[in-house]
Amino acid sequence: MDTVLLLTHSDGAGQAPAAALEALGAARRLSPAPVAAVFGASTGPAAAALGSAGAARVLVAEDPALDVARYATDAAAAAALVKASGAAIVVAPATSRMMRIAAGVAARLGGRIDTHVTAVDSEGGPAVTRWFYRQRIEARLRRSERPWFVLVDPGALPSAAPAGAPAPVERVPVVLPAPRTSVAGERSPASGEQTIRPDARLLFVAGAGWTKKQADRQAHADLAEALVRGFLAVSGASLGSSKSLVDQSGEGQKVFAFMSHLNQVGQTGATPRHPKGLATCCHGEEPHVVGWRFIRERRAVNLDPACGWARGKADVLYVADAFAVMEKVNALLAKA
Numbered sequence: 001m002d003t004v005l006l007l008t009h010s011d012g013a014g015q016a017p018a019a020a021l022e023a024l025g026a027a028r029r030l031s032p033a034p035v036a037a038v039f040g041a042s043t044g045p046a047a048a049a050l051g052s053a054g055a056a057r058v059l060v061a062e063d064p065a066l067d068v069a070r071y072a073t074d075a076a077a078a079a080a081l082v083k084a085s086g087a088a089i090v091v092a093p094a095t096s097r098m099m100r101i102a103a104g105v106a107a108r109l110g111g112r113i114d115t116h117v118t119a120v121d122s123e124g125g126p127a128v129t130r131w132f133y134r135q136r137i138e139a140r141l142r143r144s145e146r147p148w149f150v151l152v153d154p155g156a157l158p159s160a161a162p163a164g165a166p167a168p169v170e171r172v173p174v175v176l177p178a179p180r181t182s183v184a185g186e187r188s189p190a191s192g193e194q195t196i197r198p199d200a201r202l203l204f205v206a207g208a209g210w211t212k213k214q215a216d217r218q219a220h221a222d223l224a225e226a227l228v229r230g231f232l233a234v235s236g237a238s239l240g241s242s243k244s245l246v247d248q249s250g251e252g253q254k255v256f257a258f259m260s261h262l263n264q265v266g267q268t269g270a271t272p273r274h275p276k277g278l279a280t281c282c283h284g285e286e287p288h289v290v291g292w293r294f295i296r297e298r299r300a301v302n303l304d305p306a307c308g309w310a311r312g313k314a315d316v317l318y319v320a321d322a323f324a325v326m327e328k329v330n331a332l333l334a335k336a
């Protein structure tokens with residue numbers, strides 16, 4: 001039977017990303033006792049979490065240089081862990097840090113890689129289900145090449161459940177290349193806020209209606225910005241946007257300073273996975289049909305009762321003024 005490895009990095013506090021436990025759940029579908037491996041500056045909490053969630057043993061690679069995401073050092077640590085495990089199948093969470101190195105590590109080890117994997121199973125041998133062509137085509141496939149790297153999309157699978165006593169932890173010595181880059185500091189988006197939060201329970205989608213003229217024939221973009229930012233602050237939601245709203249910056253119109261094209265959801269944007277979604281002032285087909293594809297419970301606020309996409313794609317449509325609704329919601333959340 002193929003040795004299956006769950007490979008992840010830790011964060012600054014030594015913890016595994018939430019998606020690593022989901023990827024471990026996937027690894028457990030391929031093997032009842034997968035090996036887990038973590039690299040980072042510290043790995044204690046991550047090793048404990050993975051070792052209590054069904055991993056047979058946990059390999060760790062620790063080095064101060066692994067405190068920050070850097071291709072050369074991350075790839076060297078990941079390759080050393082895969083070699084030490086002797087794994088034929090490497091399952092990893094598709095975090096941005098992992099996505100950056102996984103293809104390179106697979107190439108170094110003479111393996112193959114599949115990304116955007118949303119399911120794995122072992123009926124008749126290991127197989128994965130993944131998406132192609134911007135999530136329009138779903139395929140189930142197997143590979144004979146080893147090691148086979150499988151990157152599991154966050155939010156697609158349930159986390160591995162706790163499974164008894166913690167597994168033993170083994171340190172793997174790694175020789176990291178001398179870093180040629182150093183991290184001088186972090187610079188956040190203009191507003192100083194991170195509005196894309198993949199682990200949030202709610203995706204809040206803002207549409208171009210927020211900047212349109214309202215009943216008093218005036219636009220209230222500053223108030224709109226304050227309401228949306230206020231909601232993100234009290235709810236912890238992730239911010240999505242329609243293309244029309246983010247495109248306004250190119251046309252010199254008032255645009256939310258904390259928003260960029262990275263927030264766009266839809267056909268030419270992202271299709272994030274969150275348990276719930278709330279769309280406001282948004283009419284477009286692309287955000288509702290494609291951008292919300294993987295959102296499980298969907299609600300929308302729109303002034304227009306005939307908004308076909310909000311009606312057709314939301315579970316609940318509130319026909320209401322989003323300015324009034326969000327003001328009230330923010331006040332209630334602030335009180336709570």
Ligand SMILES: Cc1cc2nc3c(=O)[nH]c(=O)nc-3n(C[C@H](O)[C@H](O)[C@H](O)COP(=O)(O)OP(=O)(O)OC[C@H]3O[C@@H](n4cnc5c(N)ncnc54)[C@H](O)[C@@H]3O)c2cc1C
Pocket residue numbers: 206207208209210212214241242243244245264265266267268269270280281282283284285286287291301302303304307320321322323
């Ligand atoms: C090739 C192609 C690719 C595209 N890809 C994408 C994509 O990836 N993502 C995307 O989003 N779009 C995409 N689009 C654009 C898309 O077709 C729509 O034009 C766009 O999504 C519309 O954005 P909107 O709903 O924010 O704006 P509008 O269509 O202008 O809708 C604004 C809505 O706000 C409502 N509203 C106004 N004031 C209020 C209020 N006070 N309270 C409540 N509701 C209010 C209005 O009733 C209206 O329904 C693409 C288009 C093309 C041609």
